[in-house]
Amino acid sequence: MTARPTVVVTRRLPEPVETELARDFDARLNAKDTPLGPDGLREALRSADALLCTVTDKLTAEVLSVEPRRAKILANFGVGFNHIDTEAAKARGLAVSNTPDVLTDATADTALTLLLMVARRAGEGERHVRAGQWTGWRPTHLLGTQVSGKRLGLVGMGRIARAVAQRAHHGFGMKVIFHDPYPPPPEVAAALGAEPRATLEQVLSEADFVSLHCPATPETHHLMNRERLGLIRRDAFLINTARGDVVDEAALVEALAAGRLAGAALDVFETEPQVAPALLTMENVVLLPHLGSATRETRVAMGRRAIENLRLFFNGSPLRDRVV
Numbered sequence: 433m434t435a436r437p438t439v440v441v442t443r444r445l446p447e448p449v450e451t452e453l454a455r456d457f458d459a460r461l462n463a464k465d466t467p468l469g470p471d472g473l474r475e476a477l478r479s480a481d482a483l484l485c486t487v488t489d490k491l492t493a494e495v496l497s498v499e500p501r502r503a504k505i506l507a508n509f510g511v512g513f514n515h516i517d518t519e520a521a522k523a524r525g526l527a528v529s530n531t532p533d534v535l536t537d538a539t540a541d542t543a544l545t546l547l548l549m550v551a552r553r554a555g556e557g558e559r560h561v562r563a564g565q566w567t568g569w570r571p572t573h574l575l576g577t578q579v580s581g582k583r584l585g586l587v588g589m590g591r592i593a594r595a596v597a598q599r600a601h602h603g604f605g606m607k608v609i610f611h612d613p614y615p616p617p618p619e620v621a622a623a624l625g626a627e628p629r630a631t632l633e634q635v636l637s638e639a640d641f642v643s644l645h646c647p648a649t650p651e652t653h654h655l656m657n658r659e660r661l662g663l664i665r666r667d668a669f670l671i672n673t674a675r676g677d678v679v680d681e682a683a684l685v686e687a688l689a690a691g692r693l694a695g696a697a698l699d700v701f702e703t704e705p706q707v708a709p710a711l712l713t714m715e716n717v718v719l720l721p722h723l724g725s726a727t728r729e730t731r732v733a734m735g736r737r738a739i740e741n742l743r744l745f746f747n748g749s750p751l752r753d754r755v756v
């Protein structure tokens with residue numbers, strides 16, 4: 433690197449990451465952690481060499497069309513990049529990178545957390561104790577659903593789904609089935625105790641727990657629509673740690689209200705941070721504020737991976753995690 437490139441860091445990052453950024457770049461940090469919004473993003477694109485951005489930055493074609501633009505790379509802090517119009521970025525010669533691998537374990541842990549919480553009514557139980565309603569142990573109190581030995585259906589079988597399968601099969605003795613248009617080699621699936629299904633619909637109708645692990649793309653928008661939600665068994669649960677818009681949230685509310693599925697556990701929502709008000713009132717629903725990768729270790733690793741992408745880019749080397 434010759435001159436230190438200017439990098440706008442759109443949100444606060446863990447301290448070791450900000451220290452490294454300030455050391456190696458002319459880093460404009462966001463001490464107040466206020467989202468930049470479209471105007472702030474346009475200004476960043478106009479005035480900096482790079483943006484280190486997050487899922488909360490909507491980098492639409494309109495925002496990316498700003499002229500004159502100085503920025504040459506969007507180093508995304510996160511594996512999912514559906515908030516970036518990658519076609520528009522590509523058309524404008526703007527590189528985009530992400531941070532795969534380093535958040536796989538944390539996100540898989542979150543999926544299992546949600547699965548266990550919704551099955552064992554953990555949120556409901558916690559609310560009960562905090563409200564001072566607990567009158568003591570009794571054999572019929574807050575009975576949940578056994579997890580061990582049940583059938584887990586994975587929608588998508590990428591890195592995070594495989595880490596979920598590993599935990600579910602080897603940790604909880606679950607039977608794992610999955611559907612992915614690009615399935616892993618048979619020996620990889622077999623080592624995870626996972627059996628492929630030819631269609632998504634088969635997974636939905638067979639599973640006790642359905643966990644979503646597909647990327648958000650135009651093809652997966654509302655993949656879980658009313659019809660497919662209707663294929664999930666009445667005694668089965670839906671878990672989403674992927675992206676909110678993979679599920680038609682209104683259809684999910686309808687299905688839950690009608691008792692057409694046993695419950696749902698969600699870490700992501702269609703229009704974050706808004707959550708459909710009806711979900712807030714449902715006891716058989718677990719809601720987390722997009723915590724999938726939220727461990728200190730993982731967020732530092734994500735920051736370091738984004739920095740590595742920036743360094744490679746400004747050194748003229750091929751990006752490790754180039755998505756565009």
Ligand code: DGY
Nearest residue numbers: 487510511512724725
């Ligand atoms: C990811 O990495 O995709 C997380 O959801 C945060 O964006």
